[in-house]
Amino acid sequence: MDKKSILAPFKGWKYLFKKPVTVAMDDIFKNPRESQDNYRGFHINDWAKCIGCGTCSEVCPTNAITMVERSDVADEEGSKPERPVIDYGRCCFCALCVDICTSGSLSLTKEYLLNSSDPEDFYYMPTEKGITGKPIKLGYVKDETSDLLDLERKHMEHVGEDERKGSFIEIVRGFSKEQAIAEASRCVACEICTKTCPAHMNIPEYIRSVWNDNLSEGVDYLYKTNPLPSVCGRICTHKCEGACAISQRGDAVAIRWLKRYIVDNVPDDEYEKVVLSQVSKKGDGKVAIVGSGSAGLSAAYYLSTLGYEVDVYERKAQAGGPMRYGAPKYRLPDDITNRDISFIEKLGVKIHTNTDVGKDITMDKLKSTHDAVFIATGYPDTRPLNIPGVDNKDVIMAMPFLADSADFERGSAKMPEIKEKVVVIGSGNVAFDVARTLVRLQNMKYGKSDVMMAALENRQQIPADIEEIEEGTEEGIKFNLACGPQKIVVDEKTGNVKGVEVCECTQLFDENHRFNPQFDFDARQVLEADQVYLAIGQMPDFTYIPDEVQSQMQIERGKIKTNKNGQVAGVPWLFAGGDIIKGMDIINGVANGHDAAIGIDEYLRKNKKKS
């Protein structure tokens, strides 16, 4: 062995005179080394952002995260009053919870040292402060690359504006199977939508059915809370999507289109089997329902699944209320409404059309032949506008016009008298229905359209759905916003409408967010038009209710006071639902109808015991 190799190892002795790389134990506690920027340390959770969706707990590979309900967190729409608790005895600091957090509230810090003799200290509900209470240095945070959610909604095919504006063809084409499954896979099943939906539909469950391609299971879930899924799959106001956890940072899951996908893709015979299988028991009694809108039909369906005999009275020629006579066919084709109603009829519900309660049959008569009466007559009349000139024949109310147009669209009436240049006053969904129907009728009649919408609201305040505004604009609707109509300008000689005089609306809500429009009366202009359509809201019609019954009821601002199951205060045999007790919304109606069915069932069973 040569000398060189004997001495070789001793070259390492030079490190005796260099600074040691080891860290003294004392330093570990007194001057702990700061971890790197990306460090996956203990959690922090921004409670202002956290919506309690529990997706962190869902993804956690070690089951370290539990969602705990907090009484000090407000139970608001779009969130749950829950916050994650982390068991550091289980946590492996993988940060998948951070990567999947819907709101982006969870992050990890650079903190890695925590000493405690109490094991409970390691069972920790993160806040903005961090576990050690020392100043926070952020460690691992989510970025676009690490995100585990799919924030982009699958594209829904729409009929192009050139094709659709001259006809009443349905605009939305619906998802294919691949698209629907892909869209359903974006859901994190947090159930915030269920909480928000007035009917509390089992949304995550039926989305899961789509994802698993088990559509008859999906139908089963739909009918548990909503007997009008085909209709709601098209024209529901989808409050659920507004609350969707994914919408915190991306596009909400297309819940409405997925519902539509289920009902559109289950064959009729299989569908029928599922729907009719929901009948549970034989109730004993007869219930009359006035009005065949969503609330009436929903109550009829659930009452008959309980075994009650149900008569529905509808003054128009066809059942469906606003589904039939309000929603234009480009949004809700007739055969869709037919389908939902046909299943309700198959359960044995008798629908008496062309029967106007109050005229053809009295309420007293209904009361004497039935054990309970449910009224759901909606808001059928358009709210009038008190300005000079509105009594002209070319000033037309929205609701009758939509009904006439609906009859024309289904071929049972001739086209309503429409003119070449029109103004629609209002900017809600009904106003858009009117305006977009007019665009179609004008294109059919004149080959071009000239529709102007005038409203008090400015662009940001428009109450209609965003897609109405976008699609309406595509179809060529013009807007004159933030203006208040002052009078209808009428040609004195001919008596024809020449236009609407408007002045600028400078403020819509006051500082207390109350509706309090202010105008600049000097900024006037005349919007030229041959016809003016009014769509500034609807109102109820209670004339069919006898005075002595009405005197026992409490009606405030067009709403009847009821208990939570729709039982009218002061009149125990009478139940009410839909627009006349709450909101103006198809899904509210469905929910009220379901609640009323429960209420009526309880009421009738109680009565039976007594007798």
Added chain:
Amino acid sequence: MKEIKLFLGPQHPGMHGNASVHMYVEGDIIKRSYLLPGMLHRGFEKSMERRTWMNNIALIPRICVPEPDTNEMVYAMNIEALAKIKVPERAHWIRMIILELARLSAHLMAFGGIGGPTGLYTAMYWAQADRDRILTIFEEITGHRVYHMYIVAGGVRKDLPKGIENKILDFLNDLESRLPEYEDLVLNNPTVRARTVDNILLPAEVVWELGVTGIGMRSATGQEYDIRKVAPYARYEKVDFKVPTATYSDAQTRMTLKYQEMYQSINIIKQAIDMMPGGKVRAKVADGSALRWRVPAGQVYSAVEASRGEYGYYTVSDGNTMPYRVAVRGASFPQGLLGVEKYMPGHRIDDAPLWFDTMGICSPEIDR
């Protein structure tokens, strides 16, 4: 002479991980020996069948603690093959940097690990200190020092942090300048050589018999069998490196090959940093949130070259959100389980830890 039963591990500085060797000795000669795995009893493979494709990322690095990234890589490669995902170009190069840093760290650990059984603790301290600098780089890139959970299906979890390239290069240059000192300290050390030269032989026949891969095979047979060369993954076909081989495999040869491989790894990382393009680092695995990722049905085997040899996962998907089956080919399995039983007897007791260190054994991958 009376036969005595002795245990090596699991609590023993010379034992590589949570396993135990039951040795029956006469004097200081091992007469019979058996590996007793099961100390890790996590049932990795079975557990993977009950976790979603993404969630498994938190489990699999544990199958080999000193070099976890190979697990992440083969797992990701399998998902990518099944789902036909095109990994962004930049991600390939980042993966290569990570995998070579991991190889360096594992080699340093094994190379320094020789210090335990030979009484040369300086080697262990040096190697651990240098390995720690790699772990700090890992910490900065991935967020953790040991369980990186960084290479994921579709690419890598996050892009490299700004300026990390220079930190890596500084470290590599420093390590490169220090490697000759390691050579003097360990390979040229007469005390160590007395223990390693012509000791713990691995003849070529045994390689073929047991199916040993990696340095064990290359040192005994002269075959350049390295997955990076024979079935390149990531972008290994685009970088220039050599595969050191030998035709006589004693403990010293295998350590020398490890030492030479460290130079090659440094070389590869430098090239990767130089050639790495910009752009995205992660492609989508499937539609939807990670809770609902489905991987198309099929079966696939992918392998990479780990510091101990061929490391592979055989993955079966039935098209659902969780793997149907994952089988791990741990590189240590042949020499670690079979070799201990058949070829360790005849050696001295104090050579048993040397056997583990130079054969390339990581017990959790036997115990997966």
